[in-house]
Amino acid sequence: MNTALKRDLGVTGIVFMVIAAAAPITVVAANFPIILMESGSVGAPLLILAATVILLLFSAGYTWMTPHVPDAGAFYSYVDRGLGRRAGRGTAAIALMSYVLLTVSMTCYLGVQAGNLLELVTGVQLPWWLVSGIMLLIVGLLGCRRIDLSAKVLGIILVLEVVAVVAIDVGVLLSGRELTAAPFNPAEALSGAPGLGLLFAFLGFFGFEATAVFRNEARDPERTVPRATYIAVTSVGVLYILSSWLVIAGIGEDQAVAAAGENPDSIVIALAGSVVAPIFADVVQVLVVTSMFACMLSFHNIVTRYLFTLGQRGVLPAGLAEVHPEHLAPSRASLWTSAVTTGVVVVSALAQLDPVTQIYTWYSGAGAVGVILMMALTSVAVLVYGSDRRSRGVRVMDAWSAAEARVASPHAVPLSAGVRWATILGAAGLSVVLAISLWNFPLMVGGMTAAVVCGAVLVCVFVLGVLAPDRAAQRGPELAAAGVERDA
Secondary structure: OOOOOOOOEOHHHHHHHHHHHHOHHHHHHHHHHHHHHHHOOOOHHHHHHHHHHHHHHHHHHHHHOHHHOOOOOOHHHHHHHHHOHHHHHHHHHHHHHHHHHHHHHHHHHHHHHHHHHHHHHHOOOOOHHHHHHHHHHHHHHHHOOOHHHHHHHHHHHHHHHHHHHHHHHHHHHHOOOOOOOHHHOHHHHHOOOHHHHHHHHHHOOOOHHHHOOOHHHEOOHHHHHHHHHHHHHHHHHHHHHHHHHHHHHHHOOOOHHHHHHHOOOOHHHHHHHHHOOHHHHHHHHHHHHHHHHHHHHHHHHHHHHHHHHHHHOOOOOHHHHOOOOOOOOOHHHHHHHHHHHHHHHHHHHHOOOOHHHHHHHHHHHHHHHHHHHHHHHHHHHHHHHHHOOOOHHHHOOOHHHHHHHHHOOOOOOOOOHHHHHHHHHHHHHHHHHHHHHHHHHHHHHOOHHHHHHHHHHHHHHHHHHHHOOOHHHHHOHHHHHHHHHHHO
């Protein structure tokens, strides 16, 4: 059975993959109004700045761990290495659920936006679920092909997105709108419901952590993954901070929150038409659709790589780790991802949930909480692993971990004081964000009952992962050693 993926991705390719998952034009056109609406203030730039700082602190430990983890399991592998196999399996379960929910949320929102665009252009009106089904088919076909094809598609879309966002920013600057420092006032950012605003600010970055998921397809993962991670977080953070400030100025600081609440889907598109050119509103609407497609494809690829790695590691059936002989891609894992995503979309449609106010809001919120939880766990795992390097050979709880410890990268640098403190601060920040998000979660999902159900599902999924049969132990320590040797 072939389980070797083709290593085609450099720093640029991975950056395109992960920033495309962040979907810049979608964040500006769709997520910024939600941040304003949910937070109830114009403090979005400061909330995004806070998210950027926390994620950069988190990235210090995340990228330090890269040479110590020989596979592409990202959160799962890092927690597994630092906190043990049971915690790792629980994290893997949370990862799969969270990214599937994020994929579904974007798929359903895309069905609405693409359907609206199709009706605008052709006059043909299709139900959102049919459009979403067509998009699932296209993404499934791309997911079964080599990753460099997805990278090229996402790269073209990403360049167009960034150009459009910059055009809106420049248009606001040249329009003579008044620019003030009020959006950067801490009192403004902390007014209203800052927890929900911060949660959706984090949602605009999601996908950057997937740099490690593409490790098996990177040319030089120990260099490529850290560089791509820092480039992704920094570039996305700077773009969002400046753009949110200028969008607020363009709409009008005094009326931005109210306008976002009244027309969250169209307020930024209308702004683009007024500050650039009327035709540009249509251009942005098209790019929002392609951006959502890019985001959906990126999340699909992330879930696929998790399934592939879990198959390699013996946590899930080994068939998921098979590589297509012609396309050199994890095609079987991609097919399973398509099947699961389609199933959730079908169930949601049959339940007659609204694709935007319920599916997108609820599923993306639950997925965001799951990703933030995994980041916090990963930070703890990095600290535990980095503080106990010398005794790991004695401390490991099973033969498989011992085998991994013996073949772990010997040239990786020890955890320095700077990285340790950055990781501690990042973990503290993520814990605060998680606590605030959970406290405000009922406001987002429409009530305490829905919030409790979402929280219970997250807990149950983690527990099921922890209690799942240890297939890897049954396959023996040779599996881990072989997996590291393949990656070396």
